[in-house]
Amino acid sequence: MRNALRFSAILIGALGVLTWIAYSVLARTTRDWFEADVALRAQLVVGTARQSLLAHFHQSDSGALHAQLQDISRDQRIMAAAAWAEDGSTIAATDGYPARFSCANVVREIRRTPAKALAAGNGAWLKRTELPGGQVHVAAISLLDGSHALGRIVLIHDLSFALRREGKARNLLLVAFGVLALAASIVTMVAARLARRDWTAELRRILRGDEARPEYLPLLRDVRALVQRLSSEQEQEQRGGHWTPARLKATLSQHLRGERVVIVANREPYIHEHTAEGTVRVQQPASGLVTALEPVMRACSGVWVAHGSGSADRETADANGRIKVPPAEESYVVRRLWLSEAEEQGYYYGFSNEGLWPLCHLADARPTFRAEDFEHYRTVNRRFADAVCAEVDSDDPIVLVQDYHFALAPKMIRERLPRATIISFWHIPWPNSERFGICPWREELLDGMLGSSIIGFHTQLHCNNFFDAVDSYLEARIDRERNAVVQSGRATLVRPYPISTEWPVHWLDKLPSVEECRRGVLEALALPPDTLLGVGVDRLDYTKGIEERLLAVERLLERHPALRGRFVFVQLAAPSRTKIERYRELNEAVERTAARINARYADGPYEPVRLLCTHHEPPSVFRYYRAADVCYVSSLHDGMNLVAKEFVAARTDEQGVLVLSQFTGAARELTEALIVNPYDLDQASDALAAAVQMPKDEQRERMRSMRGLVAEYNVYRWAGRMLVDAAQLRRRERLTGRLARFGMRALGAQ
Ligand code: G6P
Numbered sequence: 172m173r174n175a176l177r178f179s180a181i182l183i184g185a186l187g188v189l190t191w192i193a194y195s196v197l198a199r200t201t202r203d204w205f206e207a208d209v210a211l212r213a214q215l216v217v218g219t220a221r222q223s224l225l226a227h228f229h230q231s232d233s234g235a236l237h238a239q240l241q242d243i244s245r246d247q248r249i250m251a252a253a254a255w256a257e258d259g260s261t262i263a264a265t266d267g268y269p270a271r272f273s274c275a276n277v278v279r280e281i282r283r284t285p286a287k288a289l290a291a292g293n294g295a296w297l298k299r300t301e302l303p304g305g306q307v308h309v310a311a312i313s314l315l316d317g318s319h320a321l322g323r324i325v326l327i328h329d330l331s332f333a334l335r336r337e338g339k340a341r342n343l344l345l346v347a348f349g350v351l352a353l354a355a356s357i358v359t360m361v362a363a364r365l366a367r368r369d370w371t372a373e374l375r376r377i378l379r380g381d382e383a384r385p386e387y388l389p390l391l392r393d394v395r396a397l398v399q400r401l402s403s404e405q406e407q408e409q410r411g412g413h414w415t416p417a418r419l420k421a422t423l424s425q426h427l428r429g430e431r432v433v434i435v436a437n438r439e440p441y442i443h444e445h446t447a448e449g450t451v452r453v454q455q456p457a458s459g460l461v462t463a464l465e466p467v468m469r470a471c472s473g474v475w476v477a478h479g480s481g482s483a484d485r486e487t488a489d490a491n492g493r494i495k496v497p498p499a500e501e502s503y504v505v506r507r508l509w510l511s512e513a514e515e516q517g518y519y520y521g522f523s524n525e526g527l528w529p530l531c532h533l534a535d536a537r538p539t540f541r542a543e544d545f546e547h548y549r550t551v552n553r554r555f556a557d558a559v560c561a562e563v564d565s566d567d568p569i570v571l572v573q574d575y576h577f578a579l580a581p582k583m584i585r586e587r588l589p590r591a592t593i594i595s596f597w598h599i600p601w602p603n604s605e606r607f608g609i610c611p612w613r614e615e616l617l618d619g620m621l622g623s624s625i626i627g628f629h630t631q632l633h634c635n636n637f638f639d640a641v642d643s644y645l646e647a648r649i650d651r652e653r654n655a656v657v658q659s660g661r662a663t664l665v666r667p668y669p670i671s672t673e674w675p676v677h678w679l680d681k682l683p684s685v686e687e688c689r690r691g692v693l694e695a696l697a698l699p700p701d702t703l704l705g706v707g708v709d710r711l712d713y714t715k716g717i718e719e720r721l722l723a724v725e726r727l728l729e730r731h732p733a734l735r736g737r738f739v740f741v742q743l744a745a746p747s748r749t750k751i752e753r754y755r756e757l758n759e760a761v762e763r764t765a766a767r768i769n770a771r772y773a774d775g776p777y778e779p780v781r782l783l784c785t786h787h788e789p790p791s792v793f794r795y796y797r798a799a800d801v802c803y804v805s806s807l808h809d810g811m812n813l814v815a816k817e818f819v820a821a822r823t824d825e826q827g828v829l830v831l832s833q834f835t836g837a838a839r840e841l842t843e844a845l846i847v848n849p850y851d852l853d854q855a856s857d858a859l860a861a862a863v864q865m866p867k868d869e870q871r872e873r874m875r876s877m878r879g880l881v882a883e884y885n886v887y888r889w890a891g892r893m894l895v896d897a898a899q900l901r902r903r904e905r906l907t908g909r910l911a912r913f914g915m916r917a918l919g920a921q
Contacts, residue, residue: 213310439477479507517547582622692798
C-alpha cells in the first residue's frame with residue numbers, strides 16, 4: 172500500500188507538470204490568435220470606412236474625421252482612434268486618446284521595427300503593449316489613395332477580454348487537473364489492492380503446489396519450509412515461556428534437522444586427574460565457559476573438542492582421545508587433543524593468557540607478545556580446526572568456536588568446509604581499537620575470526636569495539652544496518668548474546684535446603700550461627716579484584732566496629748594458570764592481605780577473612796552461595812561473570828544480597844544488585860554494610876526480580892538464540908544459493 176501511495180504521489184506530480192506545460196502553450200497560442208484577430212479586425216474597420224475617411228482627408232475636414240473616429244470607437248473593444256497626416260501632425264483623435272501613442276511616439280516605434288515585421292503589403296504597424304489599465308493592441312494603418320498614402324488611422328484595441336478568457340481557461344484546466352489527480356489516485360489504490368490480492372492468491376496457490384510447474388517444485392519446497400519455519404519461530408518467540416533443555420533440543424532438531432553440534436573450547440568440561448591415593452578423580456573446572464556450555468551440550472549432544480589437560484585424561488579416553496560424558500549419563504562426547512609441553516606453553520600460557528587475556532581486560536596487567544608463542548597459537552589453532560573437520564558428519568556442520576584461544580580457527584575451518592555454519596563466541600571483553608592495535612598480529616586475528624558466520628559478544632559495547640577494530644585495521648565493509656562485516660562478498664554477523672547459567676541449576680537437585688546448607692557451612696568453618704557471612708567465589712585471577720574485595724572488607728570493619736567479631740568473609744579461590752608469574756604474585760598478594768586483615772581484627776577464634784585457596788566442585792560452591800548473607804563480585808573487568816548469576820540461581824529462599832561490580836557484563840542485567848565501583852573502597856564497604864543490614868522484605872524483592880530475569884534469560888535461551896540465528900542464516904544462504912543456481916539454469920535455457 173505504501174508503494175501505491177508513492178506511485179500516486181509521483182503520478183499527481185507528473186500530471187501537475189504536464190498541466191502547467193499545457194497551460195503555458197495554450198495561453199501563448201490563444202494570445203497569438205486573439206492578437207491576429209484584433210489586427211485583422213482593425214484593418215477591416217479601416218477598410219470599411221475608407222471611402223468616407225478619404226473624403227474627409229481630402230477636404231481636410233477634421234471635425235468630420237473626429238465624428239467618424241468617435242463613431243468607430245463606439246465599438247466595445249476599440250478604446251481610442253486617431254487620424255494623422257503623412258507629415259506626422261494629428262488631424263483628429265477621439266476624446267481621451269492616450270498621449271503615449273502620439274504620432275511622434277508611434278512613428279519612432281515604426282522606424283525601429285524591421286520592415287519585414289510590418290504587416291505585409293498594406294503598411295500596417297501592429298503591436299501589443301501595456302497601458303497602466305492593462306494590455307492594448309495598437310494598429311497604425313496607412314490610408315492609401317491609389318498608391319499614394321494620405322496619412323494613417325490609429326486604432327487602439329482593449330485586450331483585457333483576451334486576459335479574461337485566459338483566466339477562464341486556466342481555471343478550467345485547474346479543475347480538470349484536480350479531477351484527473353483524484354481519479355488517478357483512486358485508480359492506483361484500487362489497482363494495487365486488486366493486484367496484491369491476486370498476487371497473494373497466486374503465491375498461496377503456488378505454495379500449496381496446486382499449479383506449480385514441475386521444475387519449480389524443489390524450489391517451492393524450500394520457500395515453503397522457510398516460510399513455515401520463520402512463522403513458527405516467530406510464534407514461539409511471541410508465545411514466550413522459558414527456554415528449557417527440552418525446548419533447546421526441539422529447536423535443534425526442528426531447525427537443524429538433527430545435525431550435531433561440534434564445540435571447540437580449550438577447557439574440557441570433565442578433567443580426569445590422578446589422586447595421591449593412586450585413584451582417578453573427575454573434576455569440573457572453575458570456568459564460566461564450562462559452567463555455561465556444559466548444560467547446553469547435555470541438552471543437544473554432539474562433540475566437544477578440547478585440550479586433554481588432566482593427568483589421567485589419556486588413560487580414560489579411547490585411542491582417538493574420545494570419551495562419553497557426563498560420567499554415568501554419557502549424553503555427549505569429549506574429543507581430547509593432546510598438546511606437547513611446548514605447544515601448551517606457547518599457545519595456552521603464552522599467547523592466550525599472557526598476550527590476549529591482559530590485552531582484553533583493563534586490569535593493570537601488560538600483555539606480553541612473543542613471536543614463538545604466536546607461532547604455537549597458530550599451529551594449535553590449525554590442529555583444533557583439523558580435529559573439528561574430522562568430527563563433523565556433513566559438509567555444512569554447525570561449529571561453535573569458543574573464546575580467545577581460537578581466534579584463527581574459524582578461517583581455518585572455513586577453508587576446509589566452506590559451507591559450515593561457524594558461530595564464534597568471545598567470552599571475555601573486546602578492548603577498544605587503540606588497545607587492540609598494540610597486538611602485533613591484530614590483522615591476522617581479525618581475519619581469522621571473520622571466517623565465522625556469526626561472532627557473539629556479551630554486550631553491544633564489545634560488538635562496537637570489534638567493529639571499530641575491523642574498521643581501523645582491515646579492508647572490510649561494515650554493514651551497520653545488519654550488524655555485519657562484509658569481506659569478499661561474505662557477511663559475518665556480529666551480535667550481543669549475553670551468556671547465563673542453566674535454569675534451574677541441576678546441582679541444586681541433590682543439595683539440602685538453604686537452612687541446612689547454612690548450618691553445614693557455619694559448622695565446617697566453626698562459626699557461630701549468628702555470623703554475618705560474606706562469600707566470594709573466583710579463580711585466582713587479577714581481573715577478579717580479589718585484593719580490592721578484601722580491602723573493602725577491611726574498610727567495612729574499620730568504619731563499622733559493631734560488625735567486628737560478627738562479619739566473616741569467605742573467599743573460595745581456585746588456583747589458576749599458576750605457571751604464569753603474574754598469577755603467582757597475585758596468589759602471594761592475596762594471602763598477604765588476608766593475613767594482615769586477620770591480624771588486625773582477630774579476636775580469640777574470630778578471624779574476619781577465610782581464604783580457601785583450593786578447587787571446589789560445584790555442589791560445594793552452591794552450599795556457600797546458599798549459606799551467605801551477601802555475595803560480593805568485585806571484578807575489575809569481566810565479560811559477564813556467572814558467579815553473580817549462580818548466586819541468584821542458588822537462592823530459592825529469595826534471601827541474600829548481591830554486591831556487584833559495575834565493570835561486569837552482569838551489572839547490565841542484574842540491576843537490583845548493589846552496584847559498586849570495586850576501586851572505590853568507601854563505596855564498596857558502604858554497600859557491604861547496607862547488604863548485611865538489609866531488611867528481609869527488601870532482600871526478597873530484589874532477589875525475586877533478579878531470579879525472574881536469570882530464569883528467563885538462561886543459558887538455553889543464549890544457545891537457542893544463537894543456534895536459531897545460525898539456522899536462519901544457513902537456510903537463507905542455502906535458498907539464495909539455490910535461487911542463484913536456478914537463475915543460472917533459467918538463463919542458460921533462454
Ligand atoms: C575464563 C575464560 C574461559 C576459561 C576460564 C578458566 O572464563 O573465558 O575460556 O576456561 O576463564 O580459565 P582456564 O585458563 O583455567 O581455562
